Amino acid sequence: IQYRSSSNEDRLTVMLNRKQFLKTGFLGAIPLAGIGCTNVNKFTGSKPVVIATWNTAIKANEAAWKILENEGYALDAVEAGVRVEEDDPMNMSVGYGGRPDREGIVSLDACIMDDKGECGAVVFLQNYKNPISVARKVMEETPHIMLAGKGAQQFAKDQGFEEMDLLTPKAKEAWEKWLENGKYEPEVNIENHDTIGMLALDAEGRLSGACTTSGAAWKMHGRVGDSPLIGAGLFVDPEIGAACATRLGEEVVKTAGSALIVEMMRQGYSPEEACKIAVDRIISRNKRNGTSLKNTQVGYLALNKDGAFGAYSIQEGFTYAVYNADGNRKMDSEFRS
Ligand code: SD4
Numbered sequence: 001i002q003y004r005s006s007s008n009e010d011r012l013t014v015m016l017n018r019k020q021f022l023k024t025g026f027l028g029a030i031p032l033a034g035i036g037c038t039n040v041n042k043f044t045g046s047k048p049v050v051i052a053t054w055n056t057a058i059k060a061n062e063a064a065w066k067i068l069e070n071e072g073y074a075l076d077a078v079e080a081g082v083r084v085e086e087d088d089p090m091n092m093s094v095g096y097g098g099r100p101d102r103e104g105i106v107s108l109d110a111c112i113m114d115d116k117g118e119c120g121a122v123v124f125l126q127n128y129k130n131p132i133s134v135a136r137k138v139m140e141e142t143p144h145i146m147l148a149g150k151g152a153q154q155f156a157k158d159q160g161f162e163e164m165d166l167l168t169p170k171a172k173e174a175w176e177k178w179l180e181n182g183k184y185e186p187e188v189n190i191e192n193h194d195t196i197g198m199l200a201l202d203a204e205g206r207l208s209g210a211c212t213t214s215g216a217a218w219k220m221h222g223r224v225g226d227s228p229l230i231g232a233g234l235f236v237d238p239e240i241g242a243a244c245a246t247r248l249g250e251e252v253v254k255t256a257g258s259a260l261i262v263e264m265m266r267q268g269y270s271p272e273e274a275c276k277i278a279v280d281r282i283i284s285r286n287k288r289n290g291t292s293l294k295n296t297q298v299g300y301l302a303l304n305k306d307g308a309f310g311a312y313s314i315q316e317g318f319t320y321a322v323y324n325a326d327g328n329r330k331m332d333s334e335f336r337s
Contacts, residue, residue, distance in 0.1 A: 043270070045308030046324050047205060050077060051301055052198040053246040055319035055330035056091070060084040064200055065323045074200040074208035075114045075136075082110075082132050082210045085196045089168045093194040096129040097168040098214025100175050102182070103221045106166040108214050109228035110135045111146075113236040115206035121146040121228040127163045128156045132212045135228070146228070166214075175218075184218050185295065195227055197234060197244025199303040207305065209234045209242045216249065225249025231259035241265040241304035243275070246318070247297040255281045261302050271302035272310025272334060279312045279336050299333055312336070 048068035050061050064081030067073070086095025093099065100106045110131035111121035120139025123146065125131045134156045138147050147155050157163065167175075195213035202208075211234040213227040226232035226249030233249065235258035236242040243261035245252045252258075257278045264274035278300050286293050299318030303309045311320050311333035318333040 042272070042309055042322075045304065045306035047201045047307040048074075048077075048203045049303065049307045049309065049322065049324035050081060050198060050200040051303055051309050051311075051320055051322045052081060053196055053244065053299060053301055053318075053320055054194050055321050057081075057085070057196055057198070057321040058328055058330065059088075060196060060198065061321050061323040061328050064198065065328065068200060068202055068323075071203045074202040074206045075112070077200045077202065078198045078208050078210035079112065079132055079136055081198045081200070082196045082212045083130055086130050086132060086212055089170065091194075091196075092171055092174070093214055093217070094196055094212055095131070095214065096164075096166050097171055098166060099171055099217035100167055101215075101219045101221045101223065102184070104167065104172070104175050105221060106171070106214055107221075108166070108212070109224055110210070110212035111228040111230055111234050112136050112139060112208070112210045113230060113234055113242075114139070114208050115236070115238045117236065117238055119145050119230045119236075121230065122148070122152040122156075123224045123228045124149045124222060125152045125156065127153060127166060128161050129164060129166055130161065131228075132210050134159065134161060135210075135212075145230070148224075178218055184220075195233075195246045197227070197246055197301060199236075199242040199244055199301060199309075201303060201305070201307050205305070207236050207238050207242050207303070209236045209244055211244050226252035226257070229253060231256050233258060235259045235262050237262045237266070239305065241271065241302060243271075243278075243300060243302040245301075246299045247313075251282045251286075251293075251296060251298050255285060257282075257298070257300060261300060265302060265304050270310055271304050271308055272312060275300035275302050275310055275312035276334070276336070279314055282314065283336060310334075 050064040060081040064077035067077040089097030108131040113119040197211040243258040261274040299313035
C-alpha cells in the first residue's frame with residue numbers, strides 16, 4: 001500500500017506503505033493527537049516546527065526552537081540552529097573542526113533560502129567558521145546569490161566576520177592518518193553526524209532553510225558539493241514546502257534532489273513520499289549506468305507548508321531530529337535498501 005497526502009487538508013488521503021504499516025500499524029498513520037502516537041505530526045503537520053539532518057541536531061533544534069516558540073522568524077531560526085553545528089569542533093563535517101581536503105585545507109560551503117524565495121550562498125570559503133551567516137549576508141547585502149573562494153573571503157572580512165584557523169588538532173590528526181593510505185572512499189554514514197540541513201516553518205507560516213558543510217572529507221582541493229547549491233542541497237518554495245540533502249553531494253546534484261522533492265510535494269505527494277521519489281531517481285540513474293550505490297548514502301528531509309515532514313535515504317542509518325509542539329526528538333529515516 002502506498003500513502004499520498006496533499007498540502008490541502010480537504011484532499012488529504014493517507015495510506016500506508018508496507019514498512020510503515022509493519023512498524024506502526026494502521027493507527028500509526030492517521031491523525032491521533034494526544035494518544036502518544038509519535039508519527040502524528042509527521043503526517044498531519046503543525047507549526048511552528050523545525051527539522052534537521054542527523055539526530056545529533058537535537059542541540060541545533062533547541063537553538064532554532066527558542067526563536068520559533070517566541071513567534072520568531074524561520075530564517076533567524078535556521079541560521080541560529082545550524083550555527084550551533086558550525087561552532088562545534090566535535091562535528092567534523094561542518095564549520096570549525098571540519099575535515100580538510102586532501103591538501104589539509106578546510107573549505108566550507110553553505111546556502112540559505114527564505115520565505116520570499118530569496119537565497120544566498122558561499123562556496124569554497126576558508127578561514128571563517130560560520131559560512132551560513134556569510135551566505136545570509138550575500139542574500140541580504142549584495143545583488144548576487146553566490147560568492148566563491150577569495151571573493152567570499154574578502155566579503156566575509158568586509159562584513160566584519162572574524163578570521164580564524166579552522167583546522168583543529170583532531171581534524172589534522174585524522175587527515176594525517178588518512179594520508180597513510182590516501183584513498184578517496186566516501187563512507188556511508190559518518191559517525192551519524194554530518195552536514196546539517198535545517199528546515200523551519202514559523203508560527204506565521206513562513207518557511208526557510210539552511211544547509212552548511214565542510215564537504216566530503218579528503219575531497220580534491222576546490223571541490224564543491226550539493227550543500228551550497230540551491231535546488232540540490234536545499235530548496236524552499238514558500239507556497240509548497242522545503243527540502244534539503246545530506247551525504248554524497250555528487251548524486252544529489254545529478255538529480256536536482258531538493259528541487260525535485262519540492263516539485264513532487266507540489267503535485268500532492270507527502271514529504272516522505274517526495275523524498276522517496278528523489279531517492280528512487282538516484283537509484284534508477286545508477287541502475288541505468290550499471291554503477292553501484294553500495295557505498296553511497298544520500299538522505300533527504302522535507303517539510304511542507306502545513307508542517308508535515310518526512311525523510312528518506314538510500315541506505316539504513318540516516319537519522320534526523322524534529323522539534324514541534326510534541327517536543328524535540330530523534331527520528332530514523334525510511335530507506336530504500
Ligand atoms: C557534500 N553533501 O559536500 C555534502 C556533505 C558531505 O560528507 O559530503 N559530507 O557532498
